[in-house]
Amino acid sequence: MVDQVSDNKSKKADIITVAKAARVSPSTVSRYFNHPELLKTTTRKKIDSAVRRTGYIRNRAAQTIHGIRSGTIGVLVPTLDHAIFAEVVQAFSDTVAKQGFTILLASHGYDLQREYAILRKFLEHRVDGVVLTGLDHDEAVFQLLDSQEIPCVLMWNYSETSRFPSIGADNEQAGRLIAEHVLALGHRDVACMFPPTNGNDRALARREIVINMLHASGVEVPKEWMLETVYSISESKQDAKKLFAQTNRPTALICGNDILATGALYGATASGLKVPDDVTVVGIGDFKGSSEIEPALTTVRLPARRIGQEAGNALVTAIIDPISNSVGSLNCAPEFVERRSSAVLE
Amino acid sequence: MVDQVSDNKSKKADIITVAKAARVSPSTVSRYFNHPELLKTTTRKKIDSAVRRTGYIRNRAAQTIHGIRSGTIGVLVPTLDHAIFAEVVQAFSDTVAKQGFTILLASHGYDLQREYAILRKFLEHRVDGVVLTGLDHDEAVFQLLDSQEIPCVLMWNYSETSRFPSIGADNEQAGRLIAEHVLALGHRDVACMFPPTNGNDRALARREIVINMLHASGVEVPKEWMLETVYSISESKQDAKKLFAQTNRPTALICGNDILATGALYGATASGLKVPDDVTVVGIGDFKGSSEIEPALTTVRLPARRIGQEAGNALVTAIIDPISNSVGSLNCAPEFVERRSSAVLE
DNA sequence: AATAGTTTTGCAAATGTTTTCATAAATTCC
DNA sequence: GGAATTTATGAAAACATTTGCAAAACTATT
Structure with a gap:
């Protein structure tokens, strides 16, 4: 017994x-x-x-070989180390979990070759759908997706002309909003701090539009004020301190994202500068903590939670109801948020 | 053709x-x-x-029904919204990816019932191993793991007596280190800010030891200085401001983690208090940004990356070589980090 | 050129399910 | 109480692989 x-x-x-x-x-x-x-x-x-x-x-494996859905969705992000992606993934995961899906998660660390390899692995596991981060991917990735006829959405960025449905924010718009604000405040001596742009179409789009807007208003950013800083508070604090130590310093600093802006804010404080009296600092993203930091950061909100949710719902729809090809791109509009870290030039 | x-x-x-x-x-x-x-x-x-x-x-599904490994590992965290868990997961994922494993990720939001349900789902997918966060779990969870004879490690926390191998930091030690420091500085009017402890054995362990240490040195924390604050910079800033507005305020504030401490620091600044001259603020965790914030935060480092890596290696070992039951617990020792936010009582 | 030995390949059974089709059981109706 | 329906169950084929065993195709040896 x-x-x-x-x-x-x-x-x-x-x-x-x-x-x-x-x-x-x-x-x-x-x-x-x-x-x-x-x-x-x-x-x-x-x-x-x-x-x-x-x-x-x-045993879902045994079910899956009958062509039944595996109940998994492949999620591919550059990294989880940036809180903002973690937030998107969390929202996505929660949304699809409600419909019984589990996510397979992997990160490629901005290496587009690895992205292809990971995608293949996802397909070996017969995921029911795939989410990619950003708009730009290796042509081989797109072809693989096409040939396997698997539902896919691109999340985080938005563009009308994306190869697959894109659900996210328009980075150009975000860049424009923040550049307009800084120009409207009357700043002409403007520095920029952006992350490296290889394999990162988001950062690239933001930087381009900011430079263009400034240029269109007759503001040129000198080379020594054009910082390329990796995504890290310590690096950005460091770089900001160096910038502020130059003999002539800018009256405004536009950062490619809120992490860089946070570091820049700390760097300003450490340099004995008052924000916004001595220098205006702005970011992009409205990350957690951006509204509480002292001084609260002027930025552009990219609605991470909402993007994750919308992407989740869209993909589940595409999976459950594949015929009615009803999933389209969605612009989760960025929104300018004025706080205390920016001020009109005296 | x-x-x-x-x-x-x-x-x-x-x-x-x-x-x-x-x-x-x-x-x-x-x-x-x-x-x-x-x-x-x-x-x-x-x-x-x-x-x-x-x-x-x-088709891995078709392989899996032959008893071949699925090549997936189930990772179960409370949430990804806390950057610290995202970091652990990232390190874990990178480590096991090198050995060809892909992770199935889900979060339970501190709901132990959901944890059980998610674990079952993982098992339906025939994951090769499972990682759980923290030491405390529903008895049903442990039994399921036992009966399925599936490799499992508990990560983030360490305890000699854990039910499965635990790889992480000893929260008691972490709490002790920070309490000792505050006491050594001579503080007797000490406030505490900890997150809600239901479903969160980490926070509980830290709070208990801190209270005990203070008590052992004759320091009692009055009820109105004993804050329970959800994990959020805005909440903690809010609560800190209220605390500092009380007629008699503490000379030191011990926070259960660095997020709370960050908010507390902002709250102090917003209340016109100078840290550490007017009040000492300390945290636990040494999260990203804690060393750059102004003033840099005194805290206890919990080595997230290392924990993720060690847990990954341990689990892969247990999966690949299941007979030689060689995986044991590992104490990734917390380390006291003195920075600028704490000072001796004048 | 025949034999023995080795390497390479194919056949068929097995894996854990789902599903179609057929049969058995239960129910309804007169 | 038996025929006609309806409902519930089982047998067997199917799914995409892997693998033990045996046959075939090579090599080496005499």
């Missing part, structure tokens, strides 16, 4: 084990899970008890 | 399609992937080309 119990548990139970224990056929057990309404209440009870006794857990 | 090509791509290729295209048997194609050294160079080339032409992608 005791042996019996431990036997049941030792060899992992499959559907046949359960069937025997319940004295029904395997088909019936299968129906118990997939179409319970077809079973008599009494058999349902028998199987219920058998499942419990045997400790049976369904 | 053109039809031929598009045909190949339209119906997704399986191993039989490839076999036909290469004029070999399916078994040979299988061996091409799993034991290529058994094949003649010429057949290998034939299959190589056939795979390319047909766009075949291996």
Whole structure:
């Protein structure tokens, strides 16, 4: 009797084990899970008890080879180390989990070759759909997606002309909003701090538009005020201190994202500068903490949570209802947020 | 001819399609992937080309039902919204990816019932191993893990007596280090700000030891200085401002983590208080940015990256070499980091 | 050129499910 | 109480692979 119990548990139970224990056929057990309404209440009870006794857990791998959905979605981000991506992923994951999907997560660290390799791995696992971050990807990635006919959305960025539905913010718009603000405040001596742009179409789009807007207003950013700083508070604080130590310093600093801006704010404080009296500092993103930092950061909000949710819903729709090709791009509009770190030039 | 090509791509290729295209048997194609050294160079080339032409992608689901590893690891965290967990997950994911594993990620939002449900889902997907966050889990979770005989490690926290190997920091030690420091500086009027402790054994362990240490030195924390604040910079800034507005205010504030401490620092600044001259503020965690904030935060470093890596390596070992039960707990020791936000009582 | 030995390949069974089709059981109706 | 329906269950084929075993194709040896 005791042996019996431990036997049941030792060899992992499959559907046949359960069937025997319940004295029904395997088909019936299968129906118990997939179409319970077809079973008599009494058999349902028998199987219920058998499942419990045997400790049976369904095998999705075995289901998946029947062309049934795997219930997984591949999520591919550059990195989780940036809180903002973590937030998007969290929102995405929560959204699709409600519909029974689990996410396969991987990061490529801005290496587009790795992205391709990871995508292949996702496909080996027969994910039901894929989310990629940003608009720019290797042509091979797009072709693979096409040939496998698998639902895909691009999240975080938005563009009308993206190769797959894109759900996110328009970085050009974000850059424009912040540049307009700084120009409207009357600044002419403007420095810029942006992350490296290789493999990062988001940063590139922002920087381009900012430079262009400034240029259009007759403001040129001298080379020594054009900082390329990796995404890190310590680096940006460092670089900001160097910038502020130059003999002539800018009256405004536009940062490519709020992390850089946070470091710049700390750098200004460490240099004995008052923000915004001595220098205006602005960011892009409205990350967590940007509204609480002293002084609160003027920035452009990119609605991370919303983007994650919308992307999740869109992808699930595309998976569940693949015929009605109803999923389109969505512009989660960025929004200018004026706080205390920017001020009109005296 | 053109039809031929598009045909190949339209119906997704399986191993039989490839076999036909290469004029070999399916078994040979299988061996091409799993034991290529058994094949003649010429057949290998034939299959190589056939795979390319047909766009075949291996089906891991079909492999998995043969008892072959799925190549996935289930990772279960409370949330990704806390940058610190995102960092651990990133390090973990990178580590196991090098060994060919992909992670299934889910978060339970501190709800232990959901944790059980998610674990079941992981097991349905036949993950090769599981990582849980923290030491405390529902008994049902432990039993399920036991009965399925699946490798598991608990990460983030460390305890000698944990039910499964635990790889992480000892929160008691962390709490002790920070409390000792504050006491050594001579503070007797001490306030505490900790996150809600339900479903969060980490926070609980830290708070307990801090209170005990203070008590042992004759310092009692009055109720109105005992703050329970959710993990959020805005909430903690808010609560800190209220605290500092009280008629008699503490000379030191111990925060349960660096996010709370960051908010507290902003709150102090907003209240016109100078840190550390007017009040000492300390945290636990040494999160990103804690060393750059002005004033730089005195805290206890919990080595997130290292924990993620060690947990990854440990779990992979347990998966690849399950017999030699060689995976044990590992104390990634917390380390006191003195910076500028704490000072001796004048 | 025949034999023995080795390497390479194919056949067929196995894996854990789902699903179609057929049969058995239960229910309804007269 | 038996025929006609309806409902519930089982048998067997299918899914995309892997693998043990045996046959075929090579090499080396005499």
